[in-house]
Amino acid sequence: xxxxxxxxxxxxxxxxxxxxxxxxxxxxxxxxxxxxxxxxxxxxxxxxxxxxxxxxxxxxxxxxxxxxxxxxxxxxxxxxxxxxxxxxxxxxxxxxxxxxxxxxxxxxxxxxxxxxxxxxxxxxxxxxxx
Numbered sequence: 001x002x003x004x005x006x007x008x009x010x011x012x013x014x015x016x017x018x019x020x021x022x023x024x025x026x027x028x029x030x031x032x033x034x035x036x037x038x039x040x041x042x043x044x045x046x047x048x049x050x051x052x053x054x055x056x057x058x059x060x061x062x063x064x065x066x067x068x069x070x071x072x073x074x075x076x077x078x079x080x081x082x083x084x085x086x087x088x089x090x091x092x093x094x095x096x097x098x099x100x101x102x103x104x105x106x107x108x109x110x111x112x113x114x115x116x117x118x119x120x121x122x123x124x125x126x127x128x129x130x
Contacts, residue, residue, distance in 0.1 A: 011043070011074040013101040019066035021092040022053045029067055032092060039083045040075040047072040066094050072101070 020029055037046045051068035060066075075083075080098065087096050110118070 011076050014073050014075055014080075015099045015101050016071045016073065017097045017099075018069045018071070018093060019056070019060075019063075019095040020069065021063065021094060022065040022067045024067065024092055029069070032090070033069060033071065036083065036086060036090070037071065037073065039086055040073060040079045042073055042075060044074060060094050063094050 018033070020032065024032070033046070033048060040046075049070045051070065053065055053067050055065050056063060084096075084098065087093050
């Protein structure tokens with residue numbers, strides 16, 4: 001009697017930037033993100049950074065402001081077409097961009113202590129200029 005294992009599709013790291021209609025309430029935005037991420041069949045929940053409501057650099061349709069959110073997910077590439085189709089059909093998604101994260105660029109984030117030390121150092125430099 002042969003048993004066969006179901007193979008999980010290999011996942012890849014993606015970063016998804018959303019600009020959502022700023023007229024929506026925060027709860028509706030969270031619900032919308034959760035619904036769309038459900039299409040990706042994620043094994044782990046998405047890591048979401050909420051940047052909040054911001055003025056757009058230029059008007060997009062009728063929108064002058066948008067709610068920015070950035071999600072980091074590990075998803076199977078085969079789930080992306082249906083996911084992007086749903087985003088295109090959602091009238092509350094002003095813009096979106098899905099990027100494959102091949103490698104992390106830049107320096108690591110500074111700790112609070114390092115930021116405070118850098119700010120103090122910058123203040124000292126300003127006094128020398130006078």
